[in-house]
Amino acid sequence: MVSTVIHQLAEARMLDYDVPVSFYWPEFAAHGKESITVRDVLTHQAGIPQMPRGVTPEMVCDWDFMIKAIEKLKPLWTPKTKTGYHALTQGWILGEVARQVDGRSLAQIVQEEICMPLGMTDLYFGIPKEMESRIARIGSEFLMGDAFSEGHLINQVIPKGMEPGSEFWNRSDIRQASIPGAGAIVSARALARHYAALCGEGVDGLRLLPPERTRIAATLQTEEPDVVMFDSPVRKGLGYWLGGPLSPMGDYVGVFGHEGSGGSIGFADPENRFALALTKNKLTWGPGDEATDRRVIRAVRESLSISGKNT
Structure with a gap:
């Protein structure tokens, strides 16, 4: 969903994939990140998949805190030389690029440029408080942090306590926060409608991106x-x-x-x-x-x- 927003902004000539992130967000350049481009982030080659150390649920809910914390990160590898799933950090990085070039928050862009045109009322990056009762609780019998060695990179990317299926994702404050790497709350129908609007005749004649941009x-x-x-x-x-x-x-x-x-x-x-x-x-x-x-x-x-x- 965040990628779709980035491609909409590229189509509007508000950003370029091969321009450094720091051109749009100057503070991002700190600690060796000045050469990282929007394309590097989209392709998980930026080298900063790791979450900031010691983040708490309250910190994760604070957009400005997470942006400042990501500015302080150092690449784990030379950008462009490897690809590694930026499971959570990619969302904040691209979301902040979108905010810097557009002026609206990512959550607002998604509502106004994707949900409203497609008539969708069940897709959010941060649900309204009054919708809490509609949201299914998630769970799992297997948490990734229990299966891999302490030194495995995935434990830096998805810290223990934030694993998929953990109680972290059932917290009201987490549900109501914009966490774009993993925190979209959406129905299957709305998610499919988003993808349908990226190809063919779109949905009810509406496409989110023109064919060449989708290609x-x-x-x-x-x-x-x-x-x-x-x-x-x-x-x-x-x-x-x-x-x-x-x-x-x-x-x-x-x-x-x-x-x-x-x-x-x-x-x-x-x-x-x-x-x-x-x-x-x-x-x-x-x-x-x-x-x-x-x-x-x-x-x-x-x-x-x-x-x-x-x-």
Whole structure:
């Protein structure tokens, strides 16, 4: 969703993928980050996937605090030389770039440029307090922090206590905060509608991006082993992840979207004029083809006779 906002701003000529982030946000340049471009952040090659040390839920809810904390981070690798999933930091970095060039908060841009045009009332970066009763609680029988060694990079990227499925994400203050890397609260219908509006005739004749911009956004940028995702060769476009042999989206031409934690997913398949989203509140990590998201996607494709064209 944040990537879609960035591409809308690029289409409006308010930013350029290959311009340093610090051009739009000067303070970002500190501690060796002056060469990091918007493209580097979109492709998880910026080298700053790690969360600031010692962050508390209250700090995570404070946008200005997180921006100042990210300004102080030092790259863990030379930017552009590796790719590693910036699971949480990417959202704040791109969200702050959007705020700097547009003037509105990311949450406001999403509401005014995505939700309102598409008639969606169930997508938020920070829910209104009165909607609390509508939100499903999430949980998991498996927390990542319990499975990996203390020194594994993923424990810096997603600190213990903030793992998908933990009680952290059920807190009212977290739900009401704008946490763009992982904190969107959305229905499956709205998420699919967002992806449908990025391809084909769009939704009710409305497209969020013109065809050429979508093509640029969904063009392969890197498929190098992801150093955060256990050296898995994730195929990445500009912000969106692409279909491939290991992707639950399938190994199809032009497919783009993003996997979520524990089996949630949203994606578009432009060649087949098809968009799908699956949201879950019991987060699970199943083996291979037996994972819930893969089984659901496979069943839907088969029922619609849109198996797709293999890459």
